[in-house]
Amino acid sequence: MKRVIHSLWPPLALVAVLLLAWETLVFALQIRSFLLPAPSAVLRALIDNADSLSRSLGLTTLAAVGGLAIAAIVGTVVGSIVASSRLLYRGAYPIATLLQMVPLVAIAPLLVIWFGYGVKSALASAAIVSVFPVIANTVDGLRSTDPNLRELFRLYGADRSTTWWKLALPWAVPNIVTGLRIASGLAVIGAIVGEFVSGYAGADAPLGVVVLSSLREARTDLVFAAVALGALVGFTLFGAVSALGWLLMRGRT
Amino acid sequence: MADTGRSPAAGISFEGVSMTFAGVRAFEPVSLDVKPGAFVSIVGTSGCGKTTLLRIAAGLIAPSEGTVNLGGARPGMCFQDPRLLPWRNSLDNVTLPLELAGISPDERQDRGIEMLRMVGMGDAWNRMPVQLSGGMRMRVGLARALVERPPALLLDEPCSALDEITRETINELLADLWKELGMTVVLVTHSLAEAVYLGRQVVVMTGRPGRVVSVHGIHLPSRQPEVRTTVEFAQALQSIYRDMTLPRPPGGIAPSSLSKHAGAEP
Known part of the structure; x- marks a missing residue:
């Protein structure tokens, strides 16, 4: 606990200083609220719209968490399949490298055709954007098994599937957790972009839609409030994945 | 037994x-x-x-x-680097060969603890490899090599x-x-x-x-x-x-x- 406080206070203090500077600057330069709202105005917008924003938060969280969960399962399975065969790996590796250059969010509008308007498209968008780092890190982890330990398993006559379960997979856990950490941030981005194209306004508008509709009404304070809540989803997911990683790797180091 | x-x-x-x-x-x-x-x-x-x-x-x-x-x-074989699995404690490392041979968990545990005692590591059965010194790790490696009582x-x-x-x-x-x-x-x-x-x-x-x-x-x-x-x-x-x-x-x-x-x- 002491260590947590020790490492947390400098960034928190810096954030406080920056927020204070922002507030002062807006006030001193008389910047108009629709251009740049002061942090206090964003806070007020959050409190005043707590009810509808919390429903938006719920929808976006559902899309991001669901997308990340699908990415975790699909990514680990696909990564395992790719890593299991040398030929498949050699075939898939250049494709995976090229796929990283593809702006995946650009296909988000297409998702509406497949999944319709609403949370399903946002969830699919989150899953598609976040699955690749999970696949890449799973493959790396599974292929980096210590050859000495592989030899040990060979000495004791372990077959392929036993070696995978009891050696390669536990060995790859740190890599998979790293992939999931990267994916947790991407899942929120994917969810919001998905909502941009597939969400509808109204009482049940997800955060992405809140950003768009508030912008149209020049409610920049609400835009910032929605962005802050989106960041909160990202932080929470990252924290949850890190905690899971800590649990899985307890005692190793 | x-x-x-x-x-x-x-x-x-x-x-x-x-x-x-x-x-x-x-x-x-x-x-x-x-x-x-x-x-x-x-x-x-x-x-x-x-x-x-x-x-x-x-x-x-x-x-x-x-x-x-x-x-x-x-x-049984023991290497220069004892090759322990870092996510397993001493006992679970020692019983790995028995596990791979399909021996029941109860028997594994009995034989693993007994082997750890023979190498002077009976009290450290639940320690993780990172918590062990080089000599202790080698003892665990020896126990694993011998746990099947190889000829x-x-x-x-x-x-x-x-x-x-x-x-x-x-x-x-x-x-x-x-x-x-x-x-x-x-x-x-x-x-x-x-x-x-x-x-x-x-x-x-x-x-x-x-x-x-x-x-x-x-x-x-x-x-x-x-x-x-x-x-x-x-x-x-x-x-x-x-x-x-x-x-x-x-x-x-x-x-x-x-x-x-x-x-x-x-």
Whole structure:
């Protein structure tokens, strides 16, 4: 606990200083609220719209968490399949490298055709954007098994599937957790972009839609409030994945 | 129930075993007969093929020519780096071979704890590898190699990464385990003192290409640590050292080196 406080206070203090500077600057330069709202105005917008924003938060969280969960399962399975065969790996590796250059969010509008308007498209968008780092890190982890330990398993006559379960997979856990950490941030981005194209306004508008509709009404304070809540989803997911990683790797180091 | 008795020892016979890597002869044909229950040390300069010979005996690699016969038994093996799984505690590392052989969890645990006690690690059964010193890790590695009560134990420079004091305690442990369990032991080492102190026979190899130069029977007045200061010990070291540094005979291998036999002490 002491260590947590020790490492947390400098960034928190810096954030406080920056927020204070922002507030002062807006006030001193008389910047108009629709251009740049002061942090206090964003806070007020959050409190005043707590009810509808919390429903938006719920929808976006559902899309991001669901997308990340699908990415975790699909990514680990696909990564395992790719890593299991040398030929498949050699075939898939250049494709995976090229796929990283593809702006995946650009296909988000297409998702509406497949999944319709609403949370399903946002969830699919989150899953598609976040699955690749999970696949890449799973493959790396599974292929980096210590050859000495592989030899040990060979000495004791372990077959392929036993070696995978009891050696390669536990060995790859740190890599998979790293992939999931990267994916947790991407899942929120994917969810919001998905909502941009597939969400509808109204009482049940997800955060992405809140950003768009508030912008149209020049409610920049609400835009910032929605962005802050989106960041909160990202932080929470990252924290949850890190905690899971800590649990899985307890005692190793 | 865990079996506390001695292991049935297996002999190991190498018949014309040679190894060629990518057209380069790693060592010339080796014929050696290790009697059941023997403790044989193999010494030699780096690159003489002693570790390769051991890995062939373990079935990890196939020789280019010749055969190794262990009577169908699977040997236990311990490496320079004990190769523990970092996500498993000592007990679960030791019982890995039993787990892979499909033995029930209850029996695994009994046999694992018993083996850990034999190597002096009974109290540390739930410690993770990172919490163990180099010597303790080697003890766990030894326990794992012996948990199946193999008829033969192959040791690949088990002490070379340890400090002097730890090395000595591990040597004592090896001597005790051999006496208690009675399995055949083949120890590959580059420490002549270790080879002579532990082995009842010492096989001397030289390099490029590797070959067996001689096999020495070691007869010491005692096997207490103090024996290292006796004349007999020094003489044994001296004769092995001489064989290791012999000038290479012209035309390759000395024919007499090919069929030396290492037998158990009567």
